[in-house]
Amino acid sequence: MSAAELNSEFEALQSQYQALAERNLALDLTRGKPGTEQVALSDALDGILEGDYTAANGTDVRNYGGIDGLAEAKALFSTVLGTPDNEIVIGGNSSLTLMYTVVDFALSVGLRGPESAWGNSDEVKFLCPVPGYDRHFAICEHLGIEMIPVPMDENGPLMDEVEKRVSADPAIKGIWCVPRFSNPTGCVYSDDTIERLAKLGNIAGDDFIVMYDNAYAVHTINAAAPALANLREYCVKHGTESSVFQFGSTSKVTFAGAGVAFMSSSAANLSAFKEHLGFQSIGPDKVNQLRHVKLLQSAAGIAAHMEKHAELLRPRFAAVLATLESELGGTGMGEWLSPEGGYFISFNTRPGLAREVVKLAADIGVALTPAGATYPYGNDPEDSNIRLAPSYPSLEDVQATAEAFVLCVKLASIRQALR
Amino acid sequence: MSAAELNSEFEALQSQYQALAERNLALDLTRGKPGTEQVALSDALDGILEGDYTAANGTDVRNYGGIDGLAEAKALFSTVLGTPDNEIVIGGNSSLTLMYTVVDFALSVGLRGPESAWGNSDEVKFLCPVPGYDRHFAICEHLGIEMIPVPMDENGPLMDEVEKRVSADPAIKGIWCVPRFSNPTGCVYSDDTIERLAKLGNIAGDDFIVMYDNAYAVHTINAAAPALANLREYCVKHGTESSVFQFGSTSKVTFAGAGVAFMSSSAANLSAFKEHLGFQSIGPDKVNQLRHVKLLQSAAGIAAHMEKHAELLRPRFAAVLATLESELGGTGMGEWLSPEGGYFISFNTRPGLAREVVKLAADIGVALTPAGATYPYGNDPEDSNIRLAPSYPSLEDVQATAEAFVLCVKLASIRQALR
Known part of the structure; x- marks a missing residue:
């Protein structure tokens, strides 16, 4: 012109x-907030128990206990993360809370004992693929973790740069990922990206973790959307199960504010994490877990x-x-x-x-x-x-x-x- | 013999x-776990909304938001703590989580800005009236806070000793209290004890807090049980509202594992605390709050x-x-x-x-x-x-x-x- x-x-x-x-x-x-018609899809949740508050193994879900969740909730939500149902912990209504607690735990208490606490070092850094999710960044900033942006393309974070930085700087303790329908670009990480994320545990130190926020694992809009490779299978292949924490929730499946969050990692990580959780809570809301199992039932139901x-x-x-x-x-x-x-x-x-x-x-x-x-x-x-x-x-x-x-x-x- | x-x-x-x-x-x-008949008293909770997920002010309780809870939940549960309904925050299903988060916040982040973080000092100590509640002590031990036992009698902690220790040692940053039907002695703190707890804020430093776990506030067994003086009124009298955090929950009112927790403190403390909470969660389960309001309705209903x-x-x-x-x-x-x-x-x-x-x-x-x-x-x-x-x-x-x-x-x- x-x-x-x-x-x-x-x-x-x-x-x-x-x-x-x-x-x-x-x-x-x-904000990525479900619409009113969307949350109404789960209106059957309230009342779905019809007075039966008993889990499959006989647990009274009304009472105390169960720091890691009901067996049937583990079985259901492990299908979302693609992990075995003995490598999952069910939380409260917020996967953000689980993520915050994991980072805080690794920083202050130590994933593998007090010697391993990131906070023992003066510098703690995270890689942040950009553009990314502001609430991930806010956790790092609040906890004093320095953030290093890494560019993304349609296959996810640029893994050459990720690997180079992780190899060069032991102060880098983690990376944030939203692997499917990434927030905000919508990209789905490629198989190669996911295998290389799984291999980071062999390049980085023992205390490095991939914070793998699979918030949109089942949130397909178009039926032809690409599937996501199974991160844990690559971790098993490369012996790096303890270098990854996966997260998910039903916030954008059922009720945004009253869903069920869950996370997966190696048995050793989860054991240490559950001990830490036990200082903060006697256990998450099992009644709501049971409601969700009744509503969603199976992977096909989801x-x-x-x-x-x-x-x-x-x-x-x-x-x-x-x-x-x-x-x-x-x-x-x-x-x-x-x-x-x-x-x-x-x-x-x-x-x-x-x-x-x-x-x-x-x-x-x-x-x-x-x-x-x-x-x-x-x-x-x-x-x-x-x-x-x-x-x-x-x-x-x-x-x-x-x-x-x-x-x-x-x-x-x-x-x-x-x- | x-x-x-x-x-x-x-x-x-x-x-x-x-x-x-x-x-x-x-x-x-x-454990202090309600019996099956007790939790069954609240079986009406699931289904009580009858499809109406709208709070009094029009909020859709299914969706995100509301870091500090629904107005009607605040109004209801402030009657339990005896505080104004604008000085309360509603949490998830566990008051233990709120307590842990307050102690962790004061330690790592600071109640009144980074300068005030207890963790800036080498030594952080808490007074622990004994016998007391093991989960309070576990929080301190996990977070590296040294505990000093203080004897109790039928009026609560021996306040002469509490005051002497607080005056003498600025490393003492808090005291645990279960003021009514104390765990485990069952004593109810006397009016004099409560007024002297309220006055600690004037003896101790600006960063000292009374962790006032009113877990059994309404848990009378005998109708003639002594009432509990209002701590906050004494705090207002002595200008120490910011030296006290009060906690309660419906864990032993409705469902032990699926109730609603709440806490109260000064407006300034709650404002700082809510900002901290905002890094961990988009808000607690409002659907369950609304269920509880419908079931319990009022102080008389409770x-x-x-x-x-x-x-x-x-x-x-x-x-x-x-x-x-x-x-x-x-x-x-x-x-x-x-x-x-x-x-x-x-x-x-x-x-x-x-x-x-x-x-x-x-x-x-x-x-x-x-x-x-x-x-x-x-x-x-x-x-x-x-x-x-x-x-x-x-x-x-x-x-x-x-x-x-x-x-x-x-x-x-x-x-x-x-x-």
Whole structure:
């Protein structure tokens, strides 16, 4: 476009933006929060026990005990993580709590005794594939762990760089991963990436851990979505079972705030971890575990349930992707991926515009995840990545938000071109 | 008794003991665990929402959010702690988790910023009124906090000693309290004790806290049980609201393993604590909070519900107390108190016999709380205190256990006299 054309386009966009501002929008695409229809898919949970509070082995789930969960809950949720049902611990309603507790345990108490506590060293570092999940980064920052960003591509973190850094720096004690439908890019780690993650335990020290947050393990939107290789099988092959902690939950399967979280690692790690947990709790809520087993029943039951979620999510993702394609496709004003599952669309503006786009949107009542949130310390060096989370609003609001969003992207891009 | 009489009594007791041994008993009085009939009092919880998952303010309790709990849960449970409903945080299913998290927060992060973290000092100490609760002591031991035992009488901890120690040693950062129906003595702290606890905040440093575990706040067995003075009112009087954290739960009101925990402190403390919690969880299970509000409804509802518990507990406590009185009363072989509420009977053998009695009982299939468990580091200097927990077994088993117990006490006592 010529300067005159740019100016004229800019004015047209500005008047569209003014018109939107006058509509007093109140839209919110900030968090990966299931929609109301999605959580309602599990409304049968309350009352599903029909007065029978007895687990398969006779345990009264109402009473104390059971630090690691009911056997039937272990059997069910080990299918999600692809691990044996004797290598799983069931938690409360939050996998974030399990992750925090693992990192805190490794830091302060030591995975393999007091000598192994990361906190014995002055420096503790984590690799953080970017863009990534802000709550992972927040755990590190809160606990004083230095974060080193590592780029990702469509196969996951760039493993050459990961291996190089882990080999070179013994202060690196872990790496955060969201292997399937990664938050936010939606990529599914390739088989090669996963085998190389499993092999890190042989490159790094004995106290290095892969924090493998499989939050979207069964959260397929398109039936053709790629499967995820089995990390534990690679660990068995390479003898590194103790270098990995896997996490999952039903937060985006049943009730976001009242689901069941779970984790898996080697028997030795879990034994040490359960002892630590025992100082904090007499055990998680077994009644809710039993409710979940009754509702979901089996791996096939989970898959059928997730298909109902997919039906609700598909049009929302399609609305955003179609709007991005029709309004920004081929313009060079943005790049994005079409995720096959998960909760996010990761959008990259031209360098230097993410904060401006988020601000423009906020000023007309459209809340987006803060720019930079997908990077450690909130620092996106390119100021380019914006995470879109279309699950919660109504389809109508998702459409309206997508339209407002592309308008803000265009406005910022053309303003930049005019500078 | 003469030596001959002692010998003859000893032989009689030994043959009774042998007879019991042949009965292959499997009795357990170890933990303060509600009985099956007690937890069944709340069976209406599952299904009580009848499909309505909406809180009073319109919050969808199924979804994410609400780090500090539902307003109606705050209003209900603040009546248990006797605090304003804007000075309470609702947790998950375990008050132990809240307590651990508070101590860990004060130690590692700092109640009033990083400068205030106890861990900045080489020495961190807690006062532990004895006999006390083993899980409190375990938190300290796990987190490397040195424990100093302080004696108790029927009015609670000996406050002269508490004040003297707190004044003299700035490394003392806290004190554990179970103020009503104390675990295990059953005593109810006197008004004077509670006012002096409230005043500790003015004697100690800014970072000293009273860990006030009001686990049995509404757990009256006898209607004439003494009330507990309101700690917070004394704190307001003395300007020490930030020196106190109060805890409670419905573990012994509804379901032991699937209840709701809560805590109270000053607005400033709660604000800092909630920020810390936010790194670990997106919020506790609000569905279960709403269930509890529907079941219990009000302070009067809680009281009516607790009276049903009392009806189940009364005969169990009476059976133990009657057996102790009829078999050991006036013999000098033991001392105990008759609690008016709570879950325990605290029994003191003659010095040096607690371990022996617990071993004798274990050998004939009667499990008791390990001797020493009621003291920091498991070290009862008199080897005298045994905690009896009669809530869980059937009345018949409680009676059988009490009879086996007094036999073991007599056997150990007479063996000691013969040495």
